[in-house]
Amino acid sequence: SFAELLDFDPGLAKILYNDPKGFLPAFDIAAQGAQSEVLRILRKGEALGNPDELRPAAVQKGFVHVRVNVCGSPLEFPESSPSIGKVRVKHRGILLTLKGTVIRSGGVKMIEGEREYQCRKCNHRFPCYPELEAGNRITLPASCPSMRSKGCQSASFQLIGDSITCHDYQEIKIQESVQLLDVGSIPRSMPVILMDDLVDLVKAGDDVIVTGILSAKWSSDVKDVRCNLDPMFIANYVRRTNELKSGIDIPEEIIKDFELFWAENRATPLE
Numbered sequence: 001s002f003a004e005l006l007d008f009d010p011g012l013a014k015i016l017y018n019d020p021k022g023f024l025p026a027f028d029i030a031a032q033g034a035q036s037e038v039l040r041i042l043r044k045g046e047a048l049g050n051p052d053e054l055r056p057a058a059v060q061k062g063f064v065h066v067r068v069n070v071c072g073s074p075l076e077f078p079e080s081s082p083s084i085g086k087v088r089v090k091h092r093g094i095l096l097t098l099k100g101t102v103i104r105s106g107g108v109k110m111i112e113g114e115r116e117y118q119c120r121k122c123n124h125r126f127p128c129y130p131e132l133e134a135g136n137r138i139t140l141p142a143s144c145p146s147m148r149s150k151g152c153q154s155a156s157f158q159l160i161g162d163s164i165t166c167h168d169y170q171e172i173k174i175q176e177s178v179q180l181l182d183v184g185s186i187p188r189s190m191p192v193i194l195m196d197d198l199v200d201l202v203k204a205g206d207d208v209i210v211t212g213i214l215s216a217k218w219s220s221d222v223k224d225v226r227c228n229l230d231p232m233f234i235a236n237y238v239r240r241t242n243e244l245k246s247g248i249d250i251p252e253e254i255i256k257d258f259e260l261f262w263a264e265n266r267a268t269p270l271e
Contacts, residue, residue, distance in 0.1 A: 002095075003073035016068070017075070020095040020213050024236060027066035035064055063167065063196045067237040070097050070211050084176040085188035087231070092214045098233065099241075100174035102206045103189060108199050109169045111136060116163035119144040121154035132193065132234065134218050170199040174208060192233045201238050211237040 006013040016023050042058045070076050081097040082088075115128050115138060124146035130136040144152035175189040192210055194201070202208050213236070216229035265271065 001073070002068050002070045002075055006073060017095045019093070020068075020236070021093065024066065024068075028064060031064045031066050035061065065196060065236075067198075068095065068211055069237055069239065070095075070209075071239065075211070076209075083188075084174065084190045085185070087190065087214060092216070094213075095211065095236075096214050096233075097209060097211045098174065098190060098192075099209050100176050100190070100207075102172055102202050102204050102208055103175045104173040105202065105204045106171040110166045111169035111195070112138075112164055113167045114163075114165040116160045117157040118160055119146065119152060119154050120156040120158055122146055122152040124152065125160065132217070132232075133215055167195050168199045170194045172202065174210065177207075190231065190233050192235050194235050194238065198235055198238050202240055207241045209239045209241055210235050 002013065002016075005016070016027075039058050039060060070081075074080060075095065075097050081099065082091065084098055084100055087096075087098070112130050115130075116125055117128055117140065118125050122144060124144055126141075126145050128138050128140060130138045140157060142155060144154045144157075146152045170193075172192050172194060173189050174192055175187050178187050192212070210233065213234045215232055215234055217232050218227060218229060
């Protein structure tokens with residue numbers, strides 16, 4: 001909860017808002033460390049406890065992420081949450097919140113998230129991460145990133161087998177609400193990228209609040225043709241705002257009243 005974080009440590013909240021790309025991975029590492037610590041305590045308790053006692057086994061969860069919920073915080077206010085049509089370059093790189101309606105929901109795909117390479121000269125191993133902005137292309141370093149005192153300077157690397165890590169991936173498109181537009185204005189839309197536990201959370205027609213990072217995707221390189229940057233939104237957290245509509249708890253007596261009404265009027269539905 002960003003509101004709780006702001007209460008607990010305003011300085012940290014400000015840093016997270018200004019540089020989410022740099023600090024969200026650190027939050028994820030902390031969450032993974034917390035998970036490992038909880039599992040260690042559980043296993044220690046199981047070792048000391050009664051071995052005959054049946055307990056569900058604790059499982060290590062992969063791809064643990066910290067999701068930032070801005071509900072009730074200043075990031076939800078119109079001043080810091082612009083409409084999709086008013087998103088500009090100044091919003092790039094901060095923790096941004098957009099509101100809209102899902103107009104397109106793509107299929108869930110698999111995308112590469114990490115590869116490990118080994119230097120052929122010094123055998124140093126290092127990970128490489130594909131760039132979403134460049135169509136998930138991997139760019140190898142110009143020279144070996146080994147931190148040895150002499151330096152390797154080799155540019156010959158080999159891919160380590162079975163080192164490729166994949167993630168669930170889905171693209172959706174959200175459009176600003178027509179009710180909030182001036183007369184004659186065209187509703188603008190924004191492609192949103194969902195990964196791991198965020199995929200398949202929303203469908204077309206859902207009203208959503210998406211928190212994430214505004215980025216840009218490079219169009220393919222063609223010689224002597226100007227390269228365009230298409231905006232895209234990498235989501236960190238997605239919240240459906242129409243959940244309450246579908247989650248209303250209807251009392252049993254009301255349901256019976258409706259059933260009785262239709263039982264009596266089945267023959268004359270138009271009346």
